[in-house]
Amino acid sequence: MKEVLPVFNSAVSIDCVLFGFDGGELKILLIERNEEPFKDWWALPGNLIGEDESVEQSASRILHELTGLSDIYMEQYYTFGEVNRHPQGRVITVAYYAMLRLGGDKALKPLTSYAKKAQWINVKELPKLGFDHQHIFDKGLEKIKRRIKHLPIAFELLPEKFTLTQVQNVYELILGKKLDKRNFRKKILSFGVLKELNEKQKGVSFRAATLYKFDRRKYAKLFGKEISF
Amino acid sequence: MKEVLPVFNSAVSIDCVLFGFDGGELKILLIERNEEPFKDWWALPGNLIGEDESVEQSASRILHELTGLSDIYMEQYYTFGEVNRHPQGRVITVAYYAMLRLGGDKALKPLTSYAKKAQWINVKELPKLGFDHQHIFDKGLEKIKRRIKHLPIAFELLPEKFTLTQVQNVYELILGKKLDKRNFRKKILSFGVLKELNEKQKGVSFRAATLYKFDRRKYAKLFGKEISF
DNA sequence: TCAAAAGTGTTGCATATACACCCATGA
DNA sequence: TCATGGGTGTATATGCAACACTTTTGA
Numbered sequence: 001m002k003e004v005l006p007v008f009n010s011a012v013s014i015d016c017v018l019f020g021f022d023g024g025e026l027k028i029l030l031i032e033r034n035e036e037p038f039k040d041w042w043a044l045p046g047n048l049i050g051e052d053e054s055v056e057q058s059a060s061r062i063l064h065e066l067t068g069l070s071d072i073y074m075e076q077y078y079t080f081g082e083v084n085r086h087p088q089g090r091v092i093t094v095a096y097y098a099m100l101r102l103g104g105d106k107a108l109k110p111l112t113s114y115a116k117k118a119q120w121i122n123v124k125e126l127p128k129l130g131f132d133h134q135h136i137f138d139k140g141l142e143k144i145k146r147r148i149k150h151l152p153i154a155f156e157l158l159p160e161k162f163t164l165t166q167v168q169n170v171y172e173l174i175l176g177k178k179l180d181k182r183n184f185r186k187k188i189l190s191f192g193v194l195k196e197l198n199e200k201q202k203g204v205s206f207r208a209a210t211l212y213k214f215d216r217r218k219y220a221k222l223f224g225k226e227i228s229f
Numbered sequence: 230m231k232e233v234l235p236v237f238n239s240a241v242s243i244d245c246v247l248f249g250f251d252g253g254e255l256k257i258l259l260i261e262r263n264e265e266p267f268k269d270w271w272a273l274p275g276n277l278i279g280e281d282e283s284v285e286q287s288a289s290r291i292l293h294e295l296t297g298l299s300d301i302y303m304e305q306y307y308t309f310g311e312v313n314r315h316p317q318g319r320v321i322t323v324a325y326y327a328m329l330r331l332g333g334d335k336a337l338k339p340l341t342s343y344a345k346k347a348q349w350i351n352v353k354e355l356p357k358l359g360f361d362h363q364h365i366f367d368k369g370l371e372k373i374k375r376r377i378k379h380l381p382i383a384f385e386l387l388p389e390k391f392t393l394t395q396v397q398n399v400y401e402l403i404l405g406k407k408l409d410k411r412n413f414r415k416k417i418l419s420f421g422v423l424k425e426l427n428e429k430q431k432g433v434s435f436r437a438a439t440l441y442k443f444d445r446r447k448y449a450k451l452f453g454k455e456i457s458f
Numbered sequence: 459t460c461a462a463a464a465g466t467g468t469t470g471c472a473t474a475t476a477c478a479c480c481c482a483t484g485a
Numbered sequence: 486t487c488a489t490g491g492g493t494g495t496a497t498a499t500g501c502a503a504c505a506c507t508t509t510t511g512a
Contacts, residue, residue, distance in 0.1 A: 081284025
């Protein structure tokens, strides 16, 4: 702080809701805390913002420390600032979400000391969370429900090659309702951002589905006039 | 701060984009600063968050200090956290917008000392703003462009009784484009949240328009399944 | 009587929804 | 041959966009 700002001590933190799609389920990354307060509780990964990093940078850093991943699109969605949300003092937290492609085992790199472990947990079976993190998660889920209708964030969750049923699966999990197969396929294909591959699913004991990939080029062209999924 | 939090000194502020509709134009409230940095510059009204107030409360307080108004719906839309956005130290700012009904002269109550004056300024003729406030404003305008299509925020700008042309005017100013009169009327009426009054515009030198009011009751009923204006 | 804004319907097009059966595959 | 999910089309309803003239009023 250089001079005149009349401030009390306060802290600003980042909390992240990291979504992943695995085993046909929607999951988020939670940590088991190693420190007070809420020692041994589950919580969203997060950390204090450093003096020399912007809010955005801080969010990327935390994601990187947890997963080893960089260059992931993260979106800020709300800042939570109740006076007593942190038992040890005034902490305002800026919440981000990101969508991650799991499946490889790249995720879950070295954890910094504030957590015992980190684990992908089905959003339908969340444990009790410390702080106001349940609330932060709820708002995050609401946010992506709205986003997924207009932005292709669902594809970030899928492997590079995927079937249309997998896409539909992701939509159904996020929106929390069943969708009509024929209508869904018509719509998702109509945007022209999926490329059909000359390749089929393998190792399944039923008719193998055609694989597709998301065409970022075409998407970038369409962007501007917002898409409606 | 009670104990263990390992923080550096930082500050968190609120900045507000207050929209008003006056004289057929869309305006925002700006202050002329009385203090360094950016003394004598125009800026968005804002202030530091106090130790004992939540982020929300802080936003309401600032609005109240500026305008004397309470119970106005304010919406948080983004938190700006570049390291050097404030020349005197690290200040992260949480941005809010609100829509105000002008027209009375209730607005612009006693100003706290940090500003020389406050003034409603046409968004088409904004002066150069201090800090990163132009950027904060731009994002706020983008936000309400998207919001106005789904939420009836436009009505907050209008007097209690208004004509359909006035509503259309607000939409055109915010969206930045002309709309077809017949289609607009059909659509806005089709939601059933406007009540036609047995009353006409007065003091105009042409055919007087029918007055309407926004029916909050009906709106509340519809709410949930989000409206599309 | 003129200027200025109020008010009013129809048509074509695109999009959304509802709905059921055959196909390919591996076990 | 059976179980499992893959893959496909049509009909209807709804919403959106384009478009022009008559009415009322006060100055």
